[in-house]
Amino acid sequence: MDGTLSEQELWIAFRQGEEEAYTILYKRHIKAMYRYGMSLVPVSEDFVLDCIHDVFTEIWFKRERLTTPDNVRHYLLKSLKNRILHLLKRKERPSQSLSQDDFDDLWPEPSAEEIFLEKESSANNEALVRKLIIQLPHRQQEALRLRFVENLDYGQIADMLSVNRQSAQNLVFRAVDKLRKWLL
Structure with missing residues (x-):
């Protein structure tokens, strides 16, 4: 699959079950999602990565029912934020505690x-x-x-x-x- 496809073209291919399109979407957006997730919950890298993977797992299983968003990155960031907030409300908070040095770095x-x-x-x-x-x-x-x-x-x-x-x-x-x- 051509990596120069537009976001919408990739999304449509992904919705049709093309794993390569799904992989390309993941690779294009993982860094931005990670940065954004860590800005929301900076104390737990594992928690953020789990949430990102939850988002991608959920969209894979629901792909046939999804519409094509105007802006894929916006859709993925919004989904990530909702996932993080949902888990935090359920008290599934990140378990990593901050040392004084980590706190000072923040x-x-x-x-x-x-x-x-x-x-x-x-x-x-x-x-x-x-x-x-x-x-x-x-x-x-x-x-x-x-x-x-x-x-x-x-x-x-x-x-x-x-x-x-x-x-x-x-x-x-x-x-x-x-x-x-x-x-x-």
């Missing part, structure tokens, strides 16, 4: 000297932005990630976050505005 507190050095070096700007993003409220972090990492439009972000389109735009705008102020 919420680093850079020293004034580190911040000064990072501002001076354009090569370190990306690292600085990542550190600052961690300081944003979770919803703003998620909105930024969906907009700039997953390249979803505001309508899709609104759907993922269960808010209206204007609220999705406001979340992204406020996050970018805070980052801009912190960087200047």
Whole structure:
């Protein structure tokens, strides 16, 4: 099967039972799903991977009843989020606990000297932005990630976050505005 097929063409082939199309969809989206899942539940890689595999198992068994989504990535990310939330509500929480070092890695507190050095070096700007993003409220972090990492439009972000389109735009705008102020 040609790896240059569009997402919709692959989805249609997958719905018809073509395992190769299913494999290509998996390979195209596993990294984005993993990144997004770890942003929602950063303490358990195994839990996130299990949820991703649950999503792909479920869509395989329900493939004949599925419609072709406008945006396959959006559909898969939404399915992953729903799966994670469903399991967390059932108290099937990730079992891995955080050590103090892991906790510090998740919420680093850079020293004034580190911040000064990072501002001076354009090569370190990306690292600085990542550190600052961690300081944003979770919803703003998620909105930024969906907009700039997953390249979803505001309508899709609104759907993922269960808010209206204007609220999705406001979340992204406020996050970018805070980052801009912190960087200047």
